[in-house]
Amino acid sequence: MTTDRGGPLAAARVIAKLPAQDLDRARAFYRDQLGLEPVEERTGGLRYCCAEGEFHVFRxxxxxxxxxxxxxxxxDDLDATVAELRRRGVVFETVESRPGFRAAGGVVEVDDNYPSKGTGERGAFFRDSEGNVLGLGQAVRVSAV
Structure with missing residues (x-):
């Protein structure tokens, strides 16, 4: 076991993988509700790229x-993104307040975040056509006065 921070995966790219029982249904959801098109396909799989990341939906x-x-x-703007996705037919999960975060109107607010990202976070959650839980997050930053 190494104790340094340069383990065998330190330079690897992270790619999310989401299962789909019906790849055509998943393709339609990601296209029609999220406005995303696969950048590449293979038998049993779709590859999507967004800004700096990518994810795969696989049969x-x-x-x-x-x-x-x-x-x-x-x-960057959770409220605008949620509004647009709702307009496209995305149904957001109802989340109840719990210790550590507040929930109002389907949006979760957390008072903490990773220091490099902000002082808090707002989020909302929905399911894709296959039942995968997907989240939206927006960092809350307090401006210096």
Whole structure:
């Protein structure tokens, strides 16, 4: 076991992988509701690129757990993004307030964040056509006066 920070995966790119029981249905959801088109295809798989990241949707007989966020999108304006996605037919999850965060109108607010990203975070969650839980997040930053 190495103790340095340069382990064998330190330089690897991270790619999210999402299962789909019906790849055509998933393609339609990502196109029609999220406005995304695959940049590449292979038998049983679709590759999507967004800004600096990418994710793959692949045909699978397995089902997503549906109990936790499987992939997230960081956005600059959560309210505008949620409004546009709702207009496109995306249904957002109802989230109840719990210790550590508040929920109002389907938006979660957390008072903490990774220091390099901000002082808090706002988020919203929805499911794709295959039941994968996807999240949107917007960093909250306090401006210096």
């Amino acid at each position: 699978s007989s397995g089902a997503p757990s549906g109990t936790a966020t499987q992939m997230g999108f960081e956005v």
